[in-house]
Amino acid sequence: MMSVRNFHKRMILPSLFxxxxxxxxxxxxxxxxxxxxxxxxxxxxxAPDLEHWLGRDEFGRDRLARVLYGGQVSxxxxxxxxxxxxxxxxxxxxxxxxxxxxxEFVTSRLSDxxxxxxxxxxxxxxxxxxxxxxxxxxxxxxxxxxxxxARITFSEALRVTSLDFVEASRALGTPSYRIVLGTVLPNxxxxxxxxxxxxxxxxxxxxSGLSFLGLGVVPPAPSWGQMIRGARQxxxxxxxxxxxxxxxLVLTIFAINFFCDRLRDTxxxxxxxxxxxxxxxxxxxxxxxxTIKDPDVVAVINKLRLETAHFGTPAVIEDVSLILRANQxxxxxxxxxxxxxxxxxxxxxxxxxxxxxxxGTLQLRRKSDEVVDLxxxxxxxxxxxxxxxxxxxxxEPMTSLNPIHKISDQMIEAITAHRPMSRSDARAHAIAxxxxxxxxxxxxxxxSYPDQMSGGMRQRVMIGxxxxxxxxxxxxxxxxxxxxxxxxxxxxxxxxxxxxxxxNGLSLLFISHNLGVVADIADRVAVMYSGLIVEEGPxxxxxxxxxxxxxxxxxxxxxxxxxxxxxxxxDRLPAISGTPPLPSARPSGCTFRDRCPIALPxxxxxxxxxxxxxxGERAVRCLRAPEAPAGVMNHQTEAA
Amino acid sequence: MTAAPLLDVRNLKKSYSxxxxxxxxxxxxxxxxxxSFSVAPGExxxxxxxxxxxxxxxxxxxLRLIxxxxxxxxxxxxxxxxxxPVRMRSLRKQMQIIFQDPYASxxxxxxxxxxxxxxxxxHGLHKGAARVPRLIELVTxxxxxxxxxxxxxxxxxxxxxxxxxxxxxxxxxxxxIVCDExxxxxxxxxxxxxLNLLADLxxxTGVSLLFISHDLSVVRYISDRVxxxxxxxxxxxxxxxxxxxxxxxxxxxxxxxxxxxxxxENRRIRLTGExxxxxxxxxxxxxxxxxxxxQPACAETVPPLQTVGDQHQSACLRTDIL
Numbered sequence: 001m002m003s004v005r006n007f008h009k010r011m012i013l014p015s016l017f018x019x020x021x022x023x024x025x026x027x028x029x030x031x032x033x034x035x036x037x038x039x040x041x042x043x044x045x046x047a048p049d050l051e052h053w054l055g056r057d058e059f060g061r062d063r064l065a066r067v068l069y070g071g072q073v074s075x076x077x078x079x080x081x082x083x084x085x086x087x088x089x090x091x092x093x094x095x096x097x098x099x100x101x102x103x104e105f106v107t108s109r110l111s112d113x114x115x116x117x118x119x120x121x122x123x124x125x126x127x128x129x130x131x132x133x134x135x136x137x138x139x140x141x142x143x144x145x146x147x148x149x150a151r152i153t154f155s156e157a158l159r160v161t162s163l164d165f166v167e168a169s170r171a172l173g174t175p176s177y178r179i180v181l182g183t184v185l186p187n188x189x190x191x192x193x194x195x196x197x198x199x200x201x202x203x204x205x206x207x208s209g210l211s212f213l214g215l216g217v218v219p220p221a222p223s224w225g226q227m228i229r230g231a232r233q234x235x236x237x238x239x240x241x242x243x244x245x246x247x248x249l250v251l252t253i254f255a256i257n258f259f260c261d262r263l264r265d266t267x268x269x270x271x272x273x274x275x276x277x278x279x280x281x282x283x284x285x286x287x288x289x290x291t292i293k294d295p296d297v298v299a300v301i302n303k304l305r306l307e308t309a310h311f312g313t314p315a316v317i318e319d320v321s322l323i324l325r326a327n328q329x330x331x332x333x334x335x336x337x338x339x340x341x342x343x344x345x346x347x348x349x350x351x352x353x354x355x356x357x358x359x360g361t362l363q364l365r366r367k368s369d370e371v372v373d374l375x376x377x378x379x380x381x382x383x384x385x386x387x388x389x390x391x392x393x394x395x396e397p398m399t400s401l402n403p404i405h406k407i408s409d410q411m412i413e414a415i416t417a418h419r420p421m422s423r424s425d426a427r428a429h430a431i432a433x434x435x436x437x438x439x440x441x442x443x444x445x446x447x448s449y450p451d452q453m454s455g456g457m458r459q460r461v462m463i464g465x466x467x468x469x470x471x472x473x474x475x476x477x478x479x480x481x482x483x484x485x486x487x488x489x490x491x492x493x494x495x496x497x498x499x500x501x502x503x504n505g506l507s508l509l510f511i512s513h514n515l516g517v518v519a520d521i522a523d524r525v526a527v528m529y530s531g532l533i534v535e536e537g538p539x540x541x542x543x544x545x546x547x548x549x550x551x552x553x554x555x556x557x558x559x560x561x562x563x564x565x566x567x568x569x570x571d572r573l574p575a576i577s578g579t580p581p582l583p584s585a586r587p588s589g590c591t592f593r594d595r596c597p598i599a600l601p602x603x604x605x606x607x608x609x610x611x612x613x614x615x616g617e618r619a620v621r622c623l624r625a626p627e628a629p630a631g632v633m634n635h636q637t638e639a640a
Numbered sequence: 641m642t643a644a645p646l647l648d649v650r651n652l653k654k655s656y657s658x659x660x661x662x663x664x665x666x667x668x669x670x671x672x673x674x675x676s677f678s679v680a681p682g683e684x685x686x687x688x689x690x691x692x693x694x695x696x697x698x699x700x701x702x703l704r705l706i707x708x709x710x711x712x713x714x715x716x717x718x719x720x721x722x723x724x725p726v727r728m729r730s731l732r733k734q735m736q737i738i739f740q741d742p743y744a745s746x747x748x749x750x751x752x753x754x755x756x757x758x759x760x761x762x763h764g765l766h767k768g769a770a771r772v773p774r775l776i777e778l779v780t781x782x783x784x785x786x787x788x789x790x791x792x793x794x795x796x797x798x799x800x801x802x803x804x805x806x807x808x809x810x811x812x813x814x815x816x817i818v819c820d821e822x823x824x825x826x827x828x829x830x831x832x833x834x835l836n837l838l839a840d841l842x843x844x845t846g847v848s849l850l851f852i853s854h855d856l857s858v859v860r861y862i863s864d865r866v867x868x869x870x871x872x873x874x875x876x877x878x879x880x881x882x883x884x885x886x887x888x889x890x891x892x893x894x895x896x897x898x899x900x901x902x903x904x905e906n907r908r909i910r911l912t913g914e915x916x917x918x919x920x921x922x923x924x925x926x927x928x929x930x931x932x933x934x935q936p937a938c939a940e941t942v943p944p945l946q947t948v949g950d951q952h953q954s955a956c957l958r959t960d961i962l
Contacts, residue, residue, distance in 0.1 A: 164745035168808065171703055173732030174762040182758070186749045267749075335827035336798070454914055455691070484690035484854065486911055489898040513827060516900030543902050557832035560857035560901050566880065567839035568684065568864045575832035579797050 011266055014259040021255045025071030034062035036069040036222045045238050054244055058230055067244050070222035075252070077134055077217075078203035081141030086196055088142065089149020090185075096150070097157035098180050108154065111147035119144050123206065127215040137207055137216050144206075145199045152195050156188040190264045197260030201253040208249060224248055292363055292371050298472045298507040299324040299347065299390075305359035306342060306351070314583045316355060317342055318531040321610075324473060326505030329495075331518040331539065333554075334528035337580055340511050343528075344475045347509070348392055349374055349382040364389060367472060388418045391466035393459070395478040400462060401450040408446040411465055418469045433464040436501075438494055456487035460494065467498065477511045492521050515555060519543050527551045530580055530591040533610065537618025547618070547625040549596050550576075590623070598624055645678035646816055646848050647702065650712035652676070654697055654872075669918050671697050672708070672872040673926075679816070684842065684849040686863030686880060688856055688895070692915060693869040695852045699818040702850070703735055704728060716815065733763045736809035740821035742801035746793040752779065752804055753789040759811035774811075782807045782837060799830030806837065816848045824853060835862060856899050860884040865951065868892045871918060871926050874945060878952030888954035888962050891927050925957065933961050 024031070034052070040060035048055040054063035089111070096107035114122075126140045160166060161184060169179045204224075210216035211225025212232075219226060224245040231241030292300055301324075306317035317339045324330055332340045345351050347362055362374040366389050374382070386392075394400045402410060411430035412423055421429070427446070434442035437460040450458055459479060466474055476495065480488040499506045512518050518525060522539040527548065535548040546552040553576045555561055565571035578595045581587060587594050593603040603623055610619040611627040620627050654672040671694045679685045687695045701708035704720060713720040716734060723731065739745035746755060756775050760766050766774040776786040782803040793801055802822065809817050819838070823831045839862065841847060853859050859866055860880045867877040868889065876889035887893040894909040911930040916922055925943050928934040938957055945953040956962075 164739040164741060165747045167700075167705055168737065168739065168745055168805075169758065170705060171732060171735075171737045172759045172762045172808070172812065173729040174758055175729075178758075183747055183750075187747065335829060456914070485856070485895060485898045485900075486690065488900070489908055492900070514900065515828070516902055519902045520900045554828055555902060557829050558857070558902070559832075559835065559855075559861035560899070561903065562861070563885070563903075565861060567835070567842065567862045568880070570839070570843055571861075572836045572839060573832040573861070575836055576829040577833075579799060579830065 010262055014255070014262045018255045018259040021252050022075060025068045025075060028065065028068035028072065031068060032062065032065045034065040036061060036065040037220045038062075039220075045234060045241070048240075055240060057227070057241060058234055063227075063241070063244055066222040066227055067224070067248055070224050070227055070245065071248060071252075073134060073217055073221065073223040074204055074207055074225070077137050077141070077207045077223075078200050081138045081203050082145060082196060082200040084138070084142040085145035085199060086149050086192070089146035089151075090153045090192065092146070092150040093153025094157050094180050094184060097154045098161055098176065098184065104154075107150060111150040114143060114147045115151075119206070120209070123210060124213075124215065127210065132210075132215050132218050134217060137210065141203045141206060145203065148199065149192070149195060152191055153188060156191050157184050160184050160187045186267075189267050193260045193263050193267065197256045200256050204249060204252060208245075292365055294325075295365075295369075296325050296505075297323055298326050298365055300363045301343065301347065301360070302363070303360040304343060304346060304357065304362065306339075306346065306355050307358045308583075309354050309356055314586065315358070316531055316583050317346075319610075320360075320528070320531075320533055322509075322526055322533070322536075324507045324509055326472065326507050327499060328523045329499060329508040329510055329521050330524045330526065331510045331512060331522035332526050332528060333512060333515065333518055335513060335580055337530075337582075338528040339531045340528050341477055344392070344477060344509060344511055347374065347473075347475060348386055348390055349377065350386075365472065367470075384418070387414065387466075387471070388469045389471055390473045390475065391469070391471040392475040392477065393462045393466050393479050395481050401458060403450050406447050406449055407453075407461055411446070411461070411468065414465045415468045429468070430464070433468055434461065436467070436498070437461075437464040438490075439464075454487075455483050456490060459483065459487075459491055463491075463494065463498070471506070473507045473509065475509045475511070478513070479510075480517060481512070481514070488517065489520075492517060496521060515543065515558065516560060527554070530586055531583060532591060532621060534592065534621045535619070536610065537613070537620075541618060547620040547627065548592075548622045549598050549624070550592050553595075553597070590621075600624065644717075645714075646681045646683075646716060647679040647850075648712060648714045649678065649702065649710060650676045652698065652701060652708060652710040652713070654694070654701055654706070654708040667919070670872060670921075671918065672701070675869070675872070675874055677867055677874070677877065679848050679850060681815070682842070682846045682848055683865070684851055684863045686859035686866040687850060687852045687869065688854065688859050688866060689869035690854065690895075690915065692871060692918065694872040695869050696820050697872075698869075699737065699820050699850055699852055703732075703737055703818060705737075730763070733812045734814050735816045735818070736812065736814040737818040737820060738802075738805050738809050738822040740824055742798045742805060742825060743793075745805050746801055748793055751790050751792055752807075755804065755808055756789075756811050759808050763812055765812065778807045778811055779804075781810065781841075783833070797830075799826055799833065802826060802830075802834055803837070806834070806841075810841065810845075810847075813845070814847065816850070818850045818852065820852045821854070822851070823858060824855060831858070838862060856884060856896055857901075868895070871915070871921065873926050874955060875927065876952075876954045876956075877945070878949065878954075882949060882952055886962075888948045888952065888959070889956045890931050890933050890958070890962065892954075893962060894930075894932075925955075933958050 038061060043056045043060040044058055046052065046056040052062050052064065054067065057063050057066060092107040092111065096104040122144060123140045127136055130136045166179060166183055169183050207216055208225030208228060211223045212229045216225055217223035227245040228242055235242050301320055301322040304317055304320040305315050307315045320343050322330060332343065334340045342355065346357060351357065357375055363371055364374055365371050408427060408430060412426040415421060415426040415429055431442045431446055434446060439445060439457065439460055480491050483491060495508065499508050510521055519539065524537065525539045525542045526533050526536040527550065529550050535542060535546065535551045542551060543555065546555060556574045557576060559573060562573065565573065576595050581591065589604040589606055590608055593599040606623060608621045608623050610621045611625065611629060612619040613627045622628060651674040652672055653674060655668040655670040657668045675698060677685065687698065689695045700706045710721065715731065718731065753775060756778055760771065760774065775789055779786055779788060784800060784803055823834050826834060835858065842849065851859060851862050863880040865878060866880045866883040868875045868883065868891065870891050875891045876883060876887065883892060884896060887896055894911050897907060897909045909932060913930050916929055922929045924939040924941055928938040935958065943955045943957045945955045948954045948959065
């Protein structure tokens with residue numbers, strides 16, 4: 001994350017650049033003593049010399065003076081016009097978007113009328129009517145450009161106005177003008193500044209264009225358009241004459257765009273994202289892990305370690321090991337930021353570009369019984385594995401389904417991607433899948449669009465699509481979190497039946513923060529905290545008798561664990577104090593110790609390993625757990 | 641309840657017009673059907689229901705953030721249906737809202753100081769030298785460090801943002817707060833902290849809450865009374881523990897039984913079919929299309945809310961089954 005000072009640093013270069021381009025023309029008298037309109041026909045088209053650095057034009061006027069004084073005119077006309085257009089357009093847009101109703105109608109129709117005219121024609125018309133000159137130009141350009149500002153402001157303001165924080169301001173009783181100016185306007189400043197730069201640049205070119213046509217600035221007053229116009233006739237003998245004003249135009253437009261781009265990034269409070277190119281991360285891991293022997297095991301994550309791509313940053317995932325068996329549901333439980341979703345994305349080979357696998361292995365038994373290490377596969381093979389051997393369903397089925405395509409098309413595409421099949425066969429297969437996931441009337445509903453279905457039905461479609469190639473491993477990332485409880489219960493039940501039905505036994509990796517759901521569906525549970533698995537074992541055992549203080553605290557802090565408590569009687573829930581640490585601020589020793597109610601001084605020195613229980617069924621990463629080897633604490637404390 | 645209610649709502653209705661079906665008939669989508677309730681001073685009324693039940697609409701209608709129709713809507717003795725915009729703005733000091741999404745509810749461009757100052761400025765509170773102590777008091781009240789005042793929302797975690805949202809609502813010392821899914825987006829451990837915070841505030845300031853949530857256990861824990869909504873109609877209303885542990889309406893019973901739990905053996909009551917479209921609601925009892933106990937009579941009349949216990953009412957004809 002960048003500090004505020006860095007933002008300002010990023011603005012220095014573009015600001016200097018832009019300031020120079022504005023100041024230099026207006027400092028013309030200091031730079032050259034020549035008069036831009038003084039004619040000296042004797043020296044027409046003279047080459048540059050020490051006194052006239054850029055030479056003289058077709059009337060023998062000093063080009064340096066003309067390009068500088070011309071810049072004054074061109075820049076003033078462009079900026080004044082753009083600023084007026086921006087103010088009027090923004091005002092119209094804000095009023096229309098915030099108050100809606102009649103004001104929306106008036107402001108948007110007014111802009112529409114202007115937008116109906118081809119811009120150059122409108123400009124020509126006005127100039128012909130009112131005669132050329134700078135004032136006319138400013139007026140024409142402002143009228144020409146305010147509708148684009150109005151449009152952009154309107155659509156952006158409409159988006160911002162519907163956000164909760166604007167509603168909060170209204171609920172606070174903040175007067176409308178203050179909401180519009182203090183809350184809505186700053187939040188649309190980014191797109192507006194981009195539009196400003198585009199418009200200013202366009203205004204400069206239109207000004208030049210009109211002057212070139214003889215409709216803008218009146219000769220002999222200098223302007224860049226005038227210069228181009230004059231130099232055009234002598235282009236062949238004297239190319240410099242046309243290059244100078246053109247270079248001035250290009251530099252100015254570049255400076256404005258550069259400045260506005262940086263400004264937009266700076267205005268974004270979260271800072272510029274920098275280069276966010278998604279590159280496929282390549283692991284540096286060695287294949288030293290044992291290969292899967294047990295035919296029942298579908299996938300093994302062994303000592304997975306993920307780091308961000310920046311050098312020297314701590315691991316986002318420190319140590320995750322999991323064995324995923326056929327016909328078994330393993331739940332990965334944890335709070336946001338614990339690393340549960342990243343672990344599953346690693347299995348899919350879909351890690352974000354900024355994260356790389358630096359240790360551990362991810363082994364998968366494919367349907368062909370071949371065992372592969374997912375970290376070492378090329379992109380083509382990974383694509384083949386995704387959807388075919390491993391499938392995934394997400395929290396919000398609406399965002400994972402494409403709203404503009406029918407369900408049938410999306411399912412057929414998913415099926416034919418991995419199976420050579422005719423469209424009609426694929427369609428029949430899709431209908432069979434939908435029936436399997438409990439959709440009544442599948443033949444008809446397959447041709448509906450995602451928004452015509454309820455959330456529960458969409459999630460069924462997603463599950464059906466995920467199962468289309470009979471994967472061995474299904475990863476479900478919070479699949480019921482966005483659903484109502486009654487629908488959630490149905491989806492859980494569906495996943496349970498599917499797991500048992502699937503021919504060769506489906507392994508389900510279920511990621512959730514909801515322990516109640518996990519208790520319903522999971523055979524085994526792995527609890528994650530701050531990039532580590534802290535407790536792992538059979539679901540019933542772990543949830544009934546948690547050995548890690550974090551697992552215990554999680555269960556305890558759920559209101560459903562305390563049916564006797566009620567806040568009306570002044571009862572409080574046993575909450576965990578503090579918040580989970582960021583990867584960069586993990587405490588020494590046990591990562592949970594500063595929130596742990598039973599932490600000992602030794603917990604600060606030792607980062608506990610996952611200690612297995614005597615029967616090997618469960619494991620826990622805590623020095624104070626019954627599984628911790630006797631003496632580990634004494635031993636270490638003595639050593640310390 | 642003998643004390644005069646702080647908020648009294650009778651027959652609240654809300655519908656959206658959604659274009660035309662024929663040439664002349666305008667179609668409208670009714671999202672609230674004659675919802676009546678009251679909130680006593682210091683009381684927490686829980687509002688539960690699935691998506692589309694209209695629970696968030698009720699919260700926004702009371703705060704006049706959206707238009708609605710009602711026979712009576714009185715807050716603190718004032719008629720909200722006939723109140724002038726100017727009076728309403730000053731009344732907003734007394735009624736506040738906490739939103740679900742801690743990421744969307746704070747302006748990313750404002751510091752915490754600016755967020756809280758906006759609230760105070762809107763009602764001209766704690767001006768000048770009294771401002772800073774008040775701001776510090778507010779952030780401390782919600783368990784944040786005063787050094788956070790000059791930070792912007794993106795520097796905070798979800799739980800911390802939610803606390804800022806609560807501080808903003810509390811800044812104007814309201815007597816009534818709508819908590820619209822205020823803890824739903826939070827992790828379990830943070831959710832417990834925020835619930836405790838709300839419980840403490842309630843004990844300390846006597847604020848009334850309309851606590852809207854789809855999580856029945858959370859609502860049961862925090863509320864005095866609970867109202868269950870289904871497709872814009874009240875199904876059941878009563879004391880929190882009674883509604884949760886001995887529901888009288890089949891819909892409440894199904895909801896409670898569908899809730900995943902670590903501690904109960906699940907005997908889920910299966911609901912058949914899908915939630916009907918609000919455009920084609922069943923006649924009579926709105927729930928009958930999914931009700932396991934429905935009878936022909938349920939299709940004929942809309943069951944009224946009948947008293948089934950102390951302060952406990954249920955809108956079901958079949959009082960014999962639960």
